[in-house]
Amino acid sequence: MRVMERLCAIDSIVDSEISLSGSNGTNLKRLCIEMFKSLVLTCQADDSSIQCQLPIAKQLSNIIFQKSSRPIDVNEPFYFAVVLPIVQSTDGYSNLHFYSSLLEKIQEAYNDDELKLVGAQFGVKEGLFVQELSGDIQRSVLAVVLMVILGIKFFPFLNLLAMVLVVAVGADDAFLFMYQYRKHKEDASKKWSPVLLNCDANNTKEENFDKDELMEYHRRRVITGLSDALSHAAISMLVTSATTAVAFFANLVSEIMVLRCFGIYAGILMIINYILVMTILPAAIIISDARATSFNTSKFLKSRITKVWQIAAADFDIVFRTVIPQIVNAIRVPLILLTFFTFAISVYAIIKTPGIRLPEKNSIQFLRSNHPYEWFDENAATLFDFSIGRRPKMSVIAIWGIKPTTSGSSLIPGEKGSLTVDSKFVDILASHLLEFQITLLKHVSHQANPSVEQKLWLDEFIGWTALNTTSKGCQLFSVRPTELSTSKSLSGDMLSRCFLQFGHQTSLPVFSQWQLQNSDGPIFDKNSNFLSYFLITYSKYNLSTIFKEMKPFFDFMNSVKMGQSEISEFDEPVILTTSHIAKLYDLFERILNGTAISVFISLMVSMIVIIFITFDVILSLLAIICIAVIVTITIAVVLWCGWTVNVVEATIIVLTIGMSFDYCLHFAVGFRLHKTADYSIIASAVGIPVLLSAVSSFLAGFVLIDSSTQAFFEISVFLMLITVASFTIAVFVFPSMVTLLLQHCSSSPDPATITRL
Numbered sequence: 001m002r003v004m005e006r007l008c009a010i011d012s013i014v015d016s017e018i019s020l021s022g023s024n025g026t027n028l029k030r031l032c033i034e035m036f037k038s039l040v041l042t043c044q045a046d047d048s049s050i051q052c053q054l055p056i057a058k059q060l061s062n063i064i065f066q067k068s069s070r071p072i073d074v075n076e077p078f079y080f081a082v083v084l085p086i087v088q089s090t091d092g093y094s095n096l097h098f099y100s101s102l103l104e105k106i107q108e109a110y111n112d113d114e115l116k117l118v119g120a121q122f123g124v125k126e127g128l129f130v131q132e133l134s135g136d137i138q139r140s141v142l143a144v145v146l147m148v149i150l151g152i153k154f155f156p157f158l159n160l161l162a163m164v165l166v167v168a169v170g171a172d173d174a175f176l177f178m179y180q181y182r183k184h185k186e187d188a189s190k191k192w193s194p195v196l197l198n199c200d201a202n203n204t205k206e207e208n209f210d211k212d213e214l215m216e217y218h219r220r221r222v223i224t225g226l227s228d229a230l231s232h233a234a235i236s237m238l239v240t241s242a243t244t245a246v247a248f249f250a251n252l253v254s255e256i257m258v259l260r261c262f263g264i265y266a267g268i269l270m271i272i273n274y275i276l277v278m279t280i281l282p283a284a285i286i287i288s289d290a291r292a293t294s295f296n297t298s299k300f301l302k303s304r305i306t307k308v309w310q311i312a313a314a315d316f317d318i319v320f321r322t323v324i325p326q327i328v329n330a331i332r333v334p335l336i337l338l339t340f341f342t343f344a345i346s347v348y349a350i351i352k353t354p355g356i357r358l359p360e361k362n363s364i365q366f367l368r369s370n371h372p373y374e375w376f377d378e379n380a381a382t383l384f385d386f387s388i389g390r391r392p393k394m395s396v397i398a399i400w401g402i403k404p405t406t407s408g409s410s411l412i413p414g415e416k417g418s419l420t421v422d423s424k425f426v427d428i429l430a431s432h433l434l435e436f437q438i439t440l441l442k443h444v445s446h447q448a449n450p451s452v453e454q455k456l457w458l459d460e461f462i463g464w465t466a467l468n469t470t471s472k473g474c475q476l477f478s479v480r481p482t483e484l485s486t487s488k489s490l491s492g493d494m495l496s497r498c499f500l501q502f503g504h505q506t507s508l509p510v511f512s513q514w515q516l517q518n519s520d521g522p523i524f525d526k527n528s529n530f531l532s533y534f535l536i537t538y539s540k541y542n543l544s545t546i547f548k549e550m551k552p553f554f555d556f557m558n559s560v561k562m563g564q565s566e567i568s569e570f571d572e573p574v575i576l577t578t579s580h581i582a583k584l585y586d587l588f589e590r591i592l593n594g595t596a597i598s599v600f601i602s603l604m605v606s607m608i609v610i611i612f613i614t615f616d617v618i619l620s621l622l623a624i625i626c627i628a629v630i631v632t633i634t635i636a637v638v639l640w641c642g643w644t645v646n647v648v649e650a651t652i653i654v655l656t657i658g659m660s661f662d663y664c665l666h667f668a669v670g671f672r673l674h675k676t677a678d679y680s681i682i683a684s685a686v687g688i689p690v691l692l693s694a695v696s697s698f699l700a701g702f703v704l705i706d707s708s709t710q711a712f713f714e715i716s717v718f719l720m721l722i723t724v725a726s727f728t729i730a731v732f733v734f735p736s737m738v739t740l741l742l743q744h745c746s747s748s749p750d751p752a753t754i755t756r757l
Helices: 002-008 010-021 033-045 060-064 096-109 125-141 157-191 211-253 257-292 299-351 372-383 425-431 433-448 457-465 492-505 547-564 579-614 617-640 647-659 662-674 679-706 710-746 751-756
Strands: 393-400 519-524 530-542 574-576
Touching (some): 010 096, 125 372, 157 257, 157 679, 157 710, 211 579, 211 647, 211 662, 299 617, 299 679, 299 710, 393 433, 393 547, 425 433, 425 492, 425 530, 433 530, 433 547, 457 519, 492 519, 492 530, 530 547, 547 574, 579 617, 579 647, 617 647, 617 662, 647 710, 662 679, 679 710
Antiparallel strands (some): 393 530
16 A cells, blocks of 8 residues: 555656646646546446446556566566656657656655666657767767768767777777887987987986987987888788778678768778878877977986886786797697687577577667666566557558659668659559459458458549549449449549549548558649559558567568569559658668678678788688687677667677777788797787787776667677677787698798798
């Protein structure tokens, strides 16, 4: 009883929030709530009255109380639903502040062990997502400035995930360049000896020495260090940037518009990143080194920082030069076997169990799973029954006389192109009106729902033409019903005039995809020109936004469409359903079938680019194998964690492919440039910048782990996961493959084989 008393107090919370927010209560409060309340009380006392037999009355128990097919366990939570005396937002954005404040107040009132709010539905999830997204973006804007590229008007929010790519790849290139620069600058110090220039070992000027000569010493060191760093790091950064950019550009072949836009944006972002690293970073180094010679910085602080960095660099250099190569040499064979075994298991997980799965309940998730709005969409259908006694059905919309558009933009969803009118349709319809009525309209209607015989507007029109009261110009058929042929040849113009005349006497049906009843009729333009004919009929399939429940309906529509193309002289009609269902199914189908294809194309195109740039087939092949292992393991891990694949996850998979290249390719280029099988040399040259890049990428993902939006939460998990996988494979597995292959080739009697490697 206490729980029910607390639930009844929710009305006062709503009234209080309406008065505090200054909202117009009449716009928000549902005026029929008193009628609903009266119905509940009446039917609770006596359910024999007629109004209690209505579907809504019979559903009251399932609307308010949790559905249960077994005895209630007192140790498990029991769920109640409360119908608030307000309407939800109609567009997802209006009164967002009011609904957010109301949700906060209700959460404060019901947040204890006895009663806790877990879900809500105010219809503002999309608006809240946009608001929360702007807050999550600010975390990454600190590291990168967004640019609108190529003037593409459509800028999906998923493009913002590419900012994380800039943090990872940009830091990778910057660390590599700076490490090479400092290393070669140190070598230049030995060439341009400070002793000869009368300087001490810490590059400080003696009192009796000329400052110009000291500046010349610094200038020579900077020029030599930059020149050598560019010659060594440029090829490595070019390979990683080019392959990553090409992997993104390969998504132009995707059928998913969001992935195409993301591929263009991320690919161009990689090119811009490479250009900036090769131009702005060297210039910044020159300015920074020039300021370093001004001696304004505390000598003590500067020397301490330098000493700490030198000690850390020396320790890490020992690890990469000695420890890691010894580990690789000791376990490379079992490590390679373990890697391929893990790869096989991951492939099985992606293809078979658990497999790439689409969302089963919540088709589009904007916010985190623990948010009340997302909890409601995920669990409400399972716990309660809001169907008012019956489930709505999928509608079939067929249109004859219109050809689908082929001029729509592949990058801007708002530019859908223009429909093409079949100029022959009107005359063909006039010549075969009865065939169209019986063979097409009634056939489609019967196939959609065999148990219901639809009354057609065209039936009424044909009956009207046979009446004596009909004008002679529209008496198209014989009065005798057995004669089903026209009394004279009809023209399209005559049929159009008769349609309009009958419509003026009765009413012309209005074409609307949202109408709840079966309908059919002609479609005219604003100039009263007859264009096409439509049919809307409801099928036997239940309305759903779950892919596996929608698929039988769309398979049925395809069979109807194929059957219509074989009937009569009419062209194949456009057969669809309501736009939001059609778009959702089309998106899910392309994600399910196109994600793996996009991954394969990206890997193959990237391998070609790697071979073209490095001119080393074997190293390129080994790098692609390791990259494929990274991508496969990463995807398999999140599938094992129960993740489903939607448009956000598909975009993140594409992002994963691009980010999996860098570390392996840095080591591949290191093997190529140093031309040695001694892994300690390559690890010493590349290991520290790769480690620093991995740390920065992991921290960039860790910062986003508490994001309010699901997209940025998932990208944070992916970023940390792929950083660990990429670093492990690049540092241990890839060198194991290369050194083992080089060792095998070194025992080959053919020296040309070793030379090619």
